Amino acid sequence: SAVISQKPSRDICQRGTSLTIQCQVDSQVTMMFWYRQQPGQSLTLIATANQGSEATYESGFVIDKFPISRPNLTFSTLTVSNMSPEDSSIYLCSVAPGGKEKLFFGSGTQLSVL
Amino acid sequence: DQQVKQNSPSLSVQEGRISILNCDYTNSMFDYFLWYKKYPAEGPTFLISISSIKDKNEDGRFTVFLNKSAKHLSLHIVPSQPGDSAVYFCAAFLVRSGTYKYIFGTGTRLKVLA
Numbered sequence: 352s353a354v355i356s357q358k359p360s361r362d363i364c365q366r367g368t369s370l371t372i373q374c375q376v377d378s379q380v381t382m383m384f385w386y387r388q389q390p391g392q393s394l395t396l397i398a399t400a401n402q403g404s405e406a407t408y409e410s411g412f413v414i415d416k417f418p419i420s421r422p423n424l425t426f427s428t429l430t431v432s433n434m435s436p437e438d439s440s441i442y443l444c445s446v447a448p449g450g451k452e453k454l455f456f457g458s459g460t461q462l463s464v465l
Numbered sequence: 466d467q468q469v470k471q472n473s474p475s476l477s478v479q480e481g482r483i484s485i486l487n488c489d490y491t492n493s494m495f496d497y498f499l500w501y502k503k504y505p506a507e508g509p510t511f512l513i514s515i516s517s518i519k520d521k522n523e524d525g526r527f528t529v530f531l532n533k534s535a536k537h538l539s540l541h542i543v544p545s546q547p548g549d550s551a552v553y554f555c556a557a558f559l560v561r562s563g564t565y566k567y568i569f570g571t572g573t574r575l576k577v578l579a
Contacts, residue, residue, distance in 0.1 A: 355508075384566065393467075394509070394554060394569040407564065443508055447567075451497045451558045454567050456508030 353378055353448045357457030364434055364464050371430045372460045374444035379424035384454070385417075388441040397442075400427050434464045468492050469557050471570040479578050484542040486573050488555035491536065497558035499567070500529060500540045502551045509554060513540070545577045 354377040406419040501509035
């Protein structure tokens, strides 16, 4: 299993600013996944972050908008840059420490952009 | 291109009865499937999973059925309880290019009526 601490839990931000979301895991994991859930929508994978290498971004997501850091095997950050109201979503980090059988999620960051 | 679909956005069931949540997928390369439950303001929590080599997996009140020929899986909850009221997501595991990812369905909001 894995315990994931994610912060902030929620934030209200102004258009054009940036927010960095932190994700701390209680065990070492190779891969960390960042998801976005827009209101009433599915969980959409933004990127996969491996320690020591560049994150792999899914179609429709770019590094300039969502830069990710992965300095070690227990920590990652996702930055939402130059925010617009369309970025208002829940952002979730997740890990699969035991392999494919189970993916664990943090409690999420509820972001509202005015 | 939504590779994992949950065609029923919502479902209401009487307490004590069976809840059946459905999920369809398009990619035959998926080899593992998972179900998650999500309450508001919380991250998704793992419920049950199934390998593509099986057609059924059971854990307490939860049973998942997989029909590979139809590319369809379903989650049965028996008996349903008011605490089961939440949004349910199915997810598929995909290996690609030496890495892997999880693709989520669009979710079904289950309401169990007391």
